[in-house]
Amino acid sequence: MLFRRRKPADVWERTRTLFWPRRSFWRSAQYYAKRVLRLTATPHAIAAGIAAGVFVSFLPFLGFHFILAAVLAWVLAGNLIASAIGTAIGNPLTFPLIWGSTYKLGCFILGSHDASDGIHFGRLLGHFEFWQLWDPVLKPMVAGAIPIGMAFALGFYLVTRWSVVTFRHERQRRLAERATRRAALSRAHAGAVARG
Known part of the structure; x- marks a missing residue:
């Protein structure tokens, strides 16, 4: 491979880059944005896929x-x-922010009180008693996740669709300008050969 590392990344390096990118978060975000814009699908399919995720x-x-x-992207034709x-x-x-906001909103929607103080998570997870987490924790998180997730998904859908359409329009304009310049150079070269 052309750009392979000389020294392969060890477990510590891979774990560190999982939480903190080597370059910066902005560069990683730009990389993902370029990957999305260059996908070969309709703008709706790309935006629906992003929204589903x-x-x-x-x-x-x-x-x-x-x-x-x-599954959700397949249902939405994404x-x-x-x-x-x-x-x-x-x-x-982002998970701490997401989980905290979905839990609080879910408790508000369901009209339940915050029961997370009386739950011993270590004991429940240590004994694999996941079903006991449903009512006090997971049910409010799901109830809160639906409106917040739909709002964010709609926002990402609109921004992604607009970005894909704009990116493709600009790309076609640049390709058309390049083809016009090449045609003009070709005509100029052919004229010079004919005169010479």
């Missing part, structure tokens, strides 16, 4: 985000690769 990222079902995003990229909105830096 963003929506699923708000659900508390860790480990199933890719699968759920792919791009599956875009749905996987859209799940990047849920990451170790």
